[in-house]
Amino acid sequence: MTISSTRKPCASVIVVGGGISGLAAARHIAMEGYKVIVIEARDRLGGRVHTHKYDTDGNMVDLGASFVHGVVGNPLVKIAKKLDMRLRTLHPVRRAIDHNGRALDDDLQDKIAKNVLQAFFYDTPKRAQASDKIPSSDIPLSQPMFEPSSSLFAGLKDPLEAFYARAVMKEFDGWTGAALEDVSFRWWGFDRETDGPDAFVSSGYGKIIDWLEAEILEHGGEIHLNEEVLNVEAVGALGIEASHTIVTTARATYEAPYTLVTIPLGVLKSKPELFSPPLPPRRQAAISRLGFGLLNKVILKYEEAWWPRCDEYLFLPDPANPGGLTLPRGGTGDKAVFVLDLWALTGTPALLLFVGADDGEVLETFGDEEIKTWAEGLVVQYLMPQKGIEVPPASSVIVTRWKSDPYALGSYSYIPKARPGEEACTPLDMVELSMPVWDRIFFAGEHTEREWFASVHGAWASGQREGQKLIGLLGGMNED
Ligand SMILES: Cc1cc2nc3c(=O)[nH]c(=O)nc-3n(C[C@H](O)[C@H](O)[C@H](O)COP(=O)(O)OP(=O)(O)OC[C@H]3O[C@@H](n4cnc5c(N)ncnc54)[C@H](O)[C@@H]3O)c2cc1C
Numbered sequence: 001m002t003i004s005s006t007r008k009p010c011a012s013v014i015v016v017g018g019g020i021s022g023l024a025a026a027r028h029i030a031m032e033g034y035k036v037i038v039i040e041a042r043d044r045l046g047g048r049v050h051t052h053k054y055d056t057d058g059n060m061v062d063l064g065a066s067f068v069h070g071v072v073g074n075p076l077v078k079i080a081k082k083l084d085m086r087l088r089t090l091h092p093v094r095r096a097i098d099h100n101g102r103a104l105d106d107d108l109q110d111k112i113a114k115n116v117l118q119a120f121f122y123d124t125p126k127r128a129q130a131s132d133k134i135p136s137s138d139i140p141l142s143q144p145m146f147e148p149s150s151s152l153f154a155g156l157k158d159p160l161e162a163f164y165a166r167a168v169m170k171e172f173d174g175w176t177g178a179a180l181e182d183v184s185f186r187w188w189g190f191d192r193e194t195d196g197p198d199a200f201v202s203s204g205y206g207k208i209i210d211w212l213e214a215e216i217l218e219h220g221g222e223i224h225l226n227e228e229v230l231n232v233e234a235v236g237a238l239g240i241e242a243s244h245t246i247v248t249t250a251r252a253t254y255e256a257p258y259t260l261v262t263i264p265l266g267v268l269k270s271k272p273e274l275f276s277p278p279l280p281p282r283r284q285a286a287i288s289r290l291g292f293g294l295l296n297k298v299i300l301k302y303e304e305a306w307w308p309r310c311d312e313y314l315f316l317p318d319p320a321n322p323g324g325l326t327l328p329r330g331g332t333g334d335k336a337v338f339v340l341d342l343w344a345l346t347g348t349p350a351l352l353l354f355v356g357a358d359d360g361e362v363l364e365t366f367g368d369e370e371i372k373t374w375a376e377g378l379v380v381q382y383l384m385p386q387k388g389i390e391v392p393p394a395s396s397v398i399v400t401r402w403k404s405d406p407y408a409l410g411s412y413s414y415i416p417k418a419r420p421g422e423e424a425c426t427p428l429d430m431v432e433l434s435m436p437v438w439d440r441i442f443f444a445g446e447h448t449e450r451e452w453f454a455s456v457h458g459a460w461a462s463g464q465r466e467g468q469k470l471i472g473l474l475g476g477m478n479e480d
């Protein structure tokens with residue numbers, strides 16, 4: 001193989017982005033003895049895996065991923081065991097609370113929880129795949145989910161129970177990253193599910209990132225932080241092949257036979273100028289069709305926990321004021337709020353509120369103090385409704401803003417319903433996003449993993465996949 005530039009190659013593979021997919025690939029390649037350089041724009045590794053440490057006492061919170069979704073068949077479980085990470089399997093120890101601070105009775109809670117899980121994870125995917133009519137691509141997930149015959153409402157006695165079930169289901173927009181009205185019904189559940197319950201990573205996800213970093217460095221890899229990649233060039237990309245790649249940052253220019261791009265879908269959407277020559281039109285079309293959703297978190301930390309201990313809470317809206325839970329400037333309303341008790345789960349005296357999809361976007365228009373006031377009001381209303389009991393103010397608030405984050409521009413991918421006059425997104429778009437271009441630029445990231453997109457294990461699997469491909473190609477080159 002000849003490299004026609006005067007610049008010397010500095011590595012076998014340049015990896016753009018130091019999230020879990022980039023690090024997984026870099027580790028794999030470095031362990032095979034090939035030189036790899038990871039270039040990361042942030043001042044930290046991990047991307048959408050971000051464990052924030054409050055202090056040296058072990059108080060921490062994950063601002064990005066915090067669950068291992070499905071502990072059976074999930075490659076992360078083996079890694080977690082090896083790294084002595086604490087995984088806490090959640091058998092919904094949930095307390096659903098109404099707007100007066102009263103817990104729903106146990107039977108009703110169980111019924112709603114069972115119906116929501118059944119409709120979301122089992123019945124609706126089955127209907128999408130096996131009903132006697134092929135669902136049209138413009139049908140949103142909300143349509144079968146909320147129709148009167150939906151298993152969501154099975155066995156519920158009155159309109160109030162149905163209202164609560166609907167509110168809890170709407171809150172699953174934190175799972176999809178988009179309002180259920182925007183997600184495609186046709187492709188719902190088409191990805192391969194891992195099995196078993198979810199597990200909360202109570203020792204923090206960051207341990208995996210630290211381990212990957214150490215392994216890459218130990219095997220001779222380089223990691224560059226604070227270095228945004230401005231351009232990835234496939235040199236001589238006439239037709240379908242190029243000779244090598246050049247990666248440009250504000251600090252340096254790097255040359256390598258192969259570059260692996262792992263930047264998030266949101267960034268790919270907003271920066272077509274990142275590639276020279278521009279990505280082929282069908283690749284650009286797939287990037288534009290696939291949806292990139294949003295989930296944000298608000299974390300109130302206290303000096304001491306003052307609330308009743310319970311892994312998870314669901315704050316239910318007031319039927320007389322269904323929008324009352326959302327931030328004052330709007331949002332979709334009539335949706336429950338999902339809250340984690342970090343005191344019960346990790347020992348950190350904090351409450352974590354999930355704010356998904358449209359409400360997540362509204363959240364990003366507020367300042368920290370306004371959000372703190374809103375969130376403190378909610379947790380007191382739902383968890384300590386007795387008058388006259390003094391609740392201390394939170395000692396700090398952390399608000400994530402993944403949509404405004406220039407190196408994420410959102411949280412994770414989803415398949416949107418078709419918009420009028422536009423070609424529909426399908427899972428094939430993710431396959432398309434996983435293919436190399438000009439035989440030189442490769443792609444990984446959760447958005448490239450059709451079977452496990454929107455997850456940490458999907459990002460991990462995509463890094464392993466591309467690492468394997470590149471090792472094969474590099475082995476081939478050595479033999480030449
Ligand atoms: C709030 C939230 C909660 C989540 N919860 C869960 C969960 O509980 N369980 C789960 O399985 N998944 C969860 N996810 C999804 C999961 O975090 C992601 O799917 C996964 O971490 C993505 O990894 P990645 O390597 O594909 O991308 P990223 O982690 O985003 O890595 C890409 C890297 O590229 C860098 N980058 C971007 N632009 C440039 C540039 N121009 N130059 C150089 N570097 C650049 C970024 O800084 C980043 O580090 C959650 C995500 C969010 C945001």
